[in-house]
Amino acid sequence: ELKVEQNPLFLSMQEGKNYTIYCNYSTTSDRLYWYRQDPGKSLESLFVLLSNGAVKQEGRLMASLDTKARLSTLHITAAVHDLSATYFCAVNQGGKLIFGQGTELSVKP
Amino acid sequence: GAVVSQHPSWVICKSGTSVKIECRSLDFQATTMFWYRQFPKQSLMLMATSNEGSKATYEQGVEKDKFLINHASLTLSTLTVTSAHPEDSSFYICSARDRASYEQYFGPGTRLTVT
Numbered sequence: 001e002l003k004v005e006q007n008p009l010f011l012s013m014q015e016g017k018n019y020t021i022y023c024n025y026s027t028t029s030d031r032l033y034w035y036r037q038d039p040g041k042s043l044e045s046l047f048v049l050l051s052n053g054a055v056k057q058e059g060r061l062m063a064s065l066d067t068k069a070r071l072s073t074l075h076i077t078a079a080v081h082d083l084s085a086t087y088f089c090a091v092n093q094g095g096k097l098i099f100g101q102g103t104e105l106s107v108k109p
Numbered sequence: 110g111a112v113v114s115q116h117p118s119w120v121i122c123k124s125g126t127s128v129k130i131e132c133r134s135l136d137f138q139a140t141t142m143f144w145y146r147q148f149p150k151q152s153l154m155l156m157a158t159s160n161e162g163s164k165a166t167y168e169q170g171v172e173k174d175k176f177l178i179n180h181a182s183l184t185l186s187t188l189t190v191t192s193a194h195p196e197d198s199s200f201y202i203c204s205a206r207d208r209a210s211y212e213q214y215f216g217p218g219t220r221l222t223v224t
Contacts, residue, residue: 035215040220042215042216043153043215088152095206096143097143097155097213098155099153101151102151
């Protein structure tokens, strides 16, 4: 059974600082997703990573994938308040998405 | 871009009644749709996989007689919560898999409150 674990689960950051969210998964998968969720809202797609060594960047967020280590990271650069949200990674298993627990990010001035 | 809609966006119902939630893919065809449930401060839990023209596949621990799923066309799946109880109150999110690209797109969610 595929397990997906994120850490940390809660992250309080100051504006301007950098930090990384980690996503570990237990079995081989062909794709990994990162989503953002604002309170009361559904998921917003951020990145899909398809191959080992894949790196994608959008604004202050950069995601990478190491399939050998079964690890993905979401790096936040120079955080701003607008990035406050919950971030989920999800791994494809036979067409189904298995989600991590989520990381609740709070960026404070 | 690929758009998935859900209706209603929120619903309040009395305990013991049934409520139906619709999930539609607006600009693509989806042979497969997924239903998730999310409790406050928790992750999304897959409830069932809905396949067009066939019976849904339920995840372990999900009562198929309580959560009725129908996927009657390539653009519509419905979830009916039967005999709802307060513990069924949750945020229900569907996703639809584009039959062309195989990518999943999420709906905006339906907040169900059972009183």
